[in-house]
Amino acid sequence: MTAIASGSSLLGLALVIPTVVAVLVMLLGRLPNLRDAASLVGALLLFVTIGALLPDVLAGARPVLPLVTIAPGLDLVLRVEPLGMLFALVASTLWIANSVYSIGYMRGNQEPRQTMFFAAFAVAIAATMGVALAGNLVTLFLFYELLSLSTYPLVTHKQTPEAMRAGRVYLLTLIGASMILLLPAIVWTAFVAGTTDFQLGGILGGKIGPLAMAVLLGLFVFGAAKAAVMPLHRWLPAAMVAPTPVSALLHAVAVVKAGVFTILKVTVYIFGLDTLQATGASQWLVYVAGFTIIAASLVAMTADDLKRRLAYSTIGQLSYIVMAAALASPLAAMGAAIHIAAHAVSKITLFFAAGSVYTAEHVTKVSQMDGIGRRMPWTMAAFTIGALSMIGLPPTAGFLGKWFMLAGAGSLHEWFAVAVIVVSTVLNAAYLLPIAARAFLKPAGGPVAEAPVAMVVALTATAAGTVLLFLFPEVPYRLASALVSR
Incomplete structure (x- = not known):
């Protein structure tokens, strides 16, 4: 008491x-x-x-x-x-x-x-x-x-x-x-x-x-x-x-x-x-959320404005959670809960990096980011970690939620959901990795000049959190497990 x-x-x-x-x-x-x-x-x-x-x-x-x-x-x-x-x-x-x-x-x-x-x-x-x-x-x-x-x-x-x-x-x-x-x-x-x-x-x-x-x-x-x-x-x-x-x-x-x-x-x-499993009442939502994931990813690939690209990335990533909820599988629900945390720490890192680039360089377009990783190494290293998490690659937090969602979909033989996750993962890489490649592999064109230190500290901390959440997932895992325990 x-x-x-x-x-x-x-x-x-x-x-x-x-x-x-x-x-x-x-x-x-x-x-x-x-x-x-x-x-x-x-x-x-x-x-x-x-x-x-x-x-x-x-x-x-x-x-x-x-x-x-x-x-x-x-x-x-x-x-x-x-x-x-x-x-x-x-x-x-x-x-x-x-x-x-x-x-x-x-x-x-x-x-x-x-x-x-x-x-x-x-x-x-x-x-x-x-x-x-x-x-x-x-x-x-x-x-x-x-x-x-x-x-x-x-x-x-x-x-x-x-x-x-x-x-x-x-x-x-x-x-x-x-x-x-x-x-x-x-x-x-x-x-x-x-x-x-x-x-x-x-x-x-x-x-x-x-x-x-x-x-x-x-x-x-x-x-x-x-x-x-x-x-x-x-x-x-x-x-x-x-x-x-x-x-x-x-x-x-x-x-x-x-x-x-x-x-x-x-x-x-x-x-x-x-x-929901017994009635099949949520099956329609699997398809609506799957469409949203793929469509948003395709729009993100065409967006030159960095924040707009990240916005459509968010639309797609949110529907991973919605689709997992619609599957009504305990494993998928656990994946959805974990992905709430993983997406939060990863996406805030990406937006922090975008704001840092804007503050230091007044750059808002992907096409303007040539060599910016050499001028802003901390910022763009953090961006790259956030991008890897959005794709769902270890050792970043985004891997965890996708793993459980895939397991949940596979256990129900929901091959449409499995295909959506696999195809969208490729699309995520297609619209995020070129940003990092352009930033680090193109000519630098100027001296190192990061954003104000408070901004760099914050984005470095959230990037580190993206990796730490993968390495030490006990708290979100235990809470996600309790969510579906009977």
């Missing part, structure tokens, strides 16, 4: 810490050193708080914190389980790296409105913690919407006409999809199951037919448009107009991860893997 009580307090702190940081950042706006220090210290405190939950969760505890009762049977509740623990741990860890990087980037590029940037970032992290630790669909929906709203000022940070257009696409797509599709899915689930609580094994088994279950799953998948499953994907490349630390937030720390996290959590805790 002591551990559970302690865990409940820690759940509350996970929301309070980033919220307090947002307030402090606004109050310290005229003192930039203290303002940025508040953001960094808050990130460290959140990491310690989430880390303190980990031993109990691995031991089987599931701390609960009731927040408020809106109406009878309509409660906001926090409850940590293995998948939420993994997501919260990833987001809190990468907030530290992103805080360090953002300080160097925002100052190095003399970006305006830095106080609002750091405050909105902290609110977005608070919303992410709410999504990760939600105990039911109602709580998840509330924080999911807050995440969309809090990141809008970040997407429109530059306040140029292009940024404002991107912001409209971003907000209309995400809020529109969640209100028109996700909310009705939650109401339908509550009506059929009599609850919206997340329960291992699901809550819909025997309560809804296969066809209705397939339709309901579609509402959840496309309602969670942050997962960028085609055709609800255009907001993601549009949002690349934002500063690079925002791109990192969108792609690695919070937004897209909230989308695929929601889909994976719903398949495991609302539908149930056994129920």
Whole structure:
């Protein structure tokens, strides 16, 4: 009981810490050193708080914190389980790296409105913690919407006409999809199951037919448009107009991860893997996600703008997780969970490197990167490690998730999914490795000149993390195993 009580307090702190940081950042706006220090210290405190939950969760505890009762049977509740623990741990860890990087980037590029940037970032992290630790669909929906709203000022940070257009696409797509599709899915689930609580094994088994279950799953998948499953994907490349630390937030720390996290959590805790297997209700999603993976990879190959290429890479990588969830195999679900962590640390490295190149060289196009690896060896070495992970090659974290997803697909004789993973791996190499080759093998054309040290430290740390996660995968592996244990 002591551990559970302690865990409940820690759940509350996970929301309070980033919220307090947002307030402090606004109050310290005229003192930039203290303002940025508040953001960094808050990130460290959140990491310690989430880390303190980990031993109990691995031991089987599931701390609960009731927040408020809106109406009878309509409660906001926090409850940590293995998948939420993994997501919260990833987001809190990468907030530290992103805080360090953002300080160097925002100052190095003399970006305006830095106080609002750091405050909105902290609110977005608070919303992410709410999504990760939600105990039911109602709580998840509330924080999911807050995440969309809090990141809008970040997407429109530059306040140029292009940024404002991107912001409209971003907000209309995400809020529109969640209100028109996700909310009705939650109401339908509550009506059929009599609850919206997340329960291992699901809550819909025997309560809804296969066809209705397939339709309901579609509402959840496309309602969670942050997962960028085609055709609800255009907001993601549009949002690349934002500063690079925002791109990192969108792609690695919070937004897209909230989308695929929601889909994976719903398949495991609302539908149930056994129920989906027995009914075949998720089979259609295997093909939709497979199409998204291949189509996004092909678009990435044609994109000369570096951030756009990385954006379409993200769209494809997210659908690995969606496809694995749709397979409804314990092995594939484990692969999906591990890939959430692997993609996060790898993709943030790639975006950090892109922002570093922009800051030091003002280069945004792949075609302009000849010899840049010789001028920026730390940056492009980190980029190469991130690229290898996106391809899925050892010794990088991206190998782990793909291995389990392939094993899960093979165990079910889902040869379409196996083929998609194999073909897309080749395509990933085709659009990422030429960047590294161009950077290191073309003539240098200038002296070594890296980005500000804070940026280089952050991207070096996340690149190292990409390798360390492969070498020491115990925590994500144990959490992924607990996710599917019966």
